[in-house]
Amino acid sequence: MKLLRPLAGLAVLGLAAWLLVALFGSPPAAAEPMSFTSSRQCAECHAEVFAEWEESWHSQSWVDPEVRALSRDFANADCIDCHAPRPIFETGIGNRVLPRTARRVEGVDCIACHMLPDGRIAGTITNDAAPCRPVERRELVDAMFCAGCHDQHKTVQQWLASDYPERGQDCVSCHMPHRDGDPTKGRDHTMHGGHSLAELQKAVELRGVREDGLWVVEVENVGAGHNYPTDERSRASDVFWRPRGETTWRHLYRFRNPYRHEVGLEDTELPAHATQRLPIDDPDAAGAIEVGLFYKLSPYWTDPEAPDPDAEATLVHRVELAP
Amino acid sequence: MKRPRAPHPLGALVLAAALPAALLVGCGDRGPAGPPAEAAPAYETFEIVERALTELALRLDEAEAEAPGEPADLADRTLGLVSVAAGRDVRLAEVALEEVRELGPPAAPHLAEVLADEGWGDASRGAAARLLAALDAPEAAEPLLATVEGDAPAWLKASCAWQLGETTQDWVLPRLLLRLKYETDPQTVVWIARTLAVFDCYAGLDGLASLAASDDEALRAEAGGVLAELLERSGTPDVAALRTAWWRGEAGAPPAGAEPGLRRQLETWRCIAALREWQLRGVDDARFVLARLGPWTAERLGLALTDEDGYVRIHAGQCLERMGPRGRVAAPALVAALDDPHQAAQAAAALGSVAARAAEHEPALAARALAALAPRTGAEHPMDVRLAAARALGFVGDDGARPALVALVASDEPVELRAAAAEGLVRLGPTPADAPAVRLLAELLTSPAVDPAVPERALAAWLAEEPDHDARAAALAAWTEAGAATEGQDFPAVELLRERRAARAALVLERLDELLR
16 A cells, blocks of 8 residues: 555646646647648548549539530530539628639539638638638538528528428438438538439339329329429429330420520429329320339430430339239 | 728727627627628728619609699590501501600500400500500500510510610610520510610620521511611621621710610619629529620629629629620729729639730720739739639730740649630730640640630630631641531530540640641
8 A cells, every 4th residue: 555655646646737738738739721722632631521522413513514515614604603603601601602713623612612711611620730720610511501502493492491491301411411320420422412313212202093094193202301303404303104015105294493594384393292193194094004203414305206214314213003 | 003901090999999809709609600701991892783773763753754644535545546556547557656646655554455465456456566666655665575575476576576676765675685585486586686786785686697597488588687777777797797896895886975864774773783683593684684785884884893792793793704895994993803802803804805805906905904914813812813814814815915824834833723824825826935835725625624625715716816827727627527526416425525625635736836837
C-alpha cells in the first residue's frame, strides 16, 4: 500500500496537469484557409463522398449527353441556372439559384452545395483545424435547400402537399439516406432518383382489376413523396399493354408534365398517394394481357407512331392479367 | 479601375458598438440561414424597377383622362356596325369603320364580346376585329391581343395579329413577342412577325424566312409577301442584310431621342420586373422578350443593372448579352457593373456581346471595352470574372487584347482559364502566333477538363476566317465532313460525338503549320 500512494499521487497530478492543459491550453492551430477552384480538391480528404458524387447525376448536370442535346449544348442558356449553379449559400436557402461562369463542367458539385460566402465549407461539424474549415450548417438537409433548383418544377411544393412532411420524410430521407442506415456513417452522395430502377420501382405500383368485363389498369404512387414522374419536363412514364403472346406493345397512357411550348398537352403527372385508373376498352383485351409501365428520360420516341418501349425506355413494372 | 470604398470612420464606430451584440447573438441558438452577408458596397444600387413601375403607372393615370359617359344605345349601335362591317358591301364597311371611330373606346367592350363569342359566326367576329383595330385605343387593342394569346381559331388569331399592326398601339409589343415563343400556328406567326416589324422589332424575321421556304404553297406566298414588305420597310436588300442590321441595332432603331408611349414603357418595365420572379418560367419568358426588343429597352436594361435586386441585375445583364450589339447603348452601364462583385462576370460577358466586332465598326466602343475587360483577366480578380473577360475580349475583336490573352494561354493557370484565353485569342482572327492557343483548343476537344463544345465552336469560327486561304478552306471542309455522322441529329450518340471531336482535333493538329502560314 505504501508503494501505491506515491503512484496514485503521481497519477492525480498527471490528471490535473492534463485537465489544465485541456481547459486552458492553446486550441489546435487553425488551418490555413483553403481556396477552392474545383470540387476535385475535396477528393483529397473526402475520397468516398467524392466518388459517390461522381456517380451521381448531379455530377453529370453539365456533361450528360441528353441534357446537352435537349439544350443544344446549352445554347438554350435558360438551362444554365440550375445545371451550373452558384453556391446555394450565396444565393440563399430557398431562393432561386443563379448561373455561374466557372467550372461549369463540374455541374452541381461540392462547391455548389457546401461553399459558404466567406469561403468556409458548410458541413455537419465545425472544425477550424480542418483544411476546409467546415462550419456546422443544418440547412444542408432541409428540403428548402433543394428547392432553388428542384422546386422550379414544383417538386418541393408537391412534397409539401403530401403527408410525407408530417411523417418526417423529406428529400434526404429517400435521396440521401445514411450509409448502411447508420447515421454515424454520414449520408450517401449518389443521390439516386429517376435514373435508378430501384427508386422507380419503390415509387409506384402497377396492377389490374377486372370490372364489367374490362381490364382496368391501376398505377398508384405509393412511394414517391412527390409526383411521378417529377421535376424535369423531359421525364415521361408510359403504360403499354398487349394481348398475351403478342410482341408489339400498345400505348395506353402517359404520365408527364409537358414543356411549356407543348401548348396542347396537359400535365398528367401522378401526385403522391394518388391512383390513376386506366380502362382498356379494346376487344383484343378480352383475354389475358400483359401490361408494362415504362420510364423515359427523354420524352420523344424515334417513331412516335410506333413507339418501341423495350428499346427506348426502362421497364419499371410488368404484370400479367388473366380473366 | 474603381477601388472599393474605404470604410467611413462613423461606420467603424458603429461596427465597434455592434460587434459585442453580434457575438452574443451568435452564441444563441442557430436559426435558419438568413440571406448571405453583402460585401462592402463598392457598387451603388437603387430602387430602379419599383420606382419606374410606380411612376409610369401614375403618369399613365394622369395622361388617360376618364372616358366620357356611355350613350344608352351604344351597345345596339356598335352591334349594328358589326353587321354592316360583316356584310359584302365594301363601301358600307368603310362607313362602319368611320362611324366606330366616332363612338370611340367605349365601343370596345361590345366589340370584344362579339370577338370572343363563337355564336356570332366568322364574318361578325372578323368584322369585330377590324372595328376594334379602327378604334386604335388600348381598350380595343387588349381584346385583339388576348385573342392572339388565346385558343381562338387560327384564322381569327392571325387576323387579330395583323389588325394590331394596323394600329399605333405599340405597347402590345412585349406580349406579342412572348406569343411568338409559344405560337404553333404558322399563319399567326407570319402576322405576329409583321406587326412586330411595324413596331420596329424584327425578332420574327427568322421564323418568317423559314415559313417563306415552306412546302405549303399558300403559306409560302403569305410569308414571302410579308418578308418582302419587311425588306422594303427596313431598306435592306435581303434577309441576311436585314438580320445583320437588326443584330447591330441599325434596323428598327427609333429616331434619336424618340421615347415610346407610356404604356409601352410600362409593359417593358413589367417585363424587367418579372426578372425578380421565383419561378424560372416567368424569368425565362422575360429574358426571351427583353433580349428581342430594341435599343430603347437596352437603355432600360442598363438602368436595371443598378437595381437593388440582385436577380434583376444578373438577368438584365443576361438579356443584354443575348441582345448583342443592338444593346450597345448599355455598354457604359456594363463597364460600371464590372465593379459589382455580384454581377461582374455576367457584366463582362454582356460587354463582350454588346461590343461584339466593335473593333470593325465602332473603334471607340472597342477601345472602351478593351480598357475595361483586359485588366479583369488579372489574377487579382475572381476566376469567373477572369474567364468571362478573356472570352469577351475575343468577341470585341480589338488586337490590343492579344498580349494579355497570349500570356494567359502560356501560363500555368487552371486549364479552364487558359482555354477561355485561347478561345478569346482565336476569335481575334488568325495570326501565325496562334499556334499555342489553337493547339490547346484542339487538345481540349478530347479532354474532360472543359466543356468540349466551347473549343469546338471557337475552332469552327477560327477555321471559317479568311475563306480565300486554301489550307483553311480545305481544313474547314474536312472539319465539316468529320461532323457528317452527327449532322442534323437531335440526339447524337455519345460515341459519335467523341469520334467527331477526336477527328476534328486530329485534323487541326495535323494541319496546324499550314493553317497558320
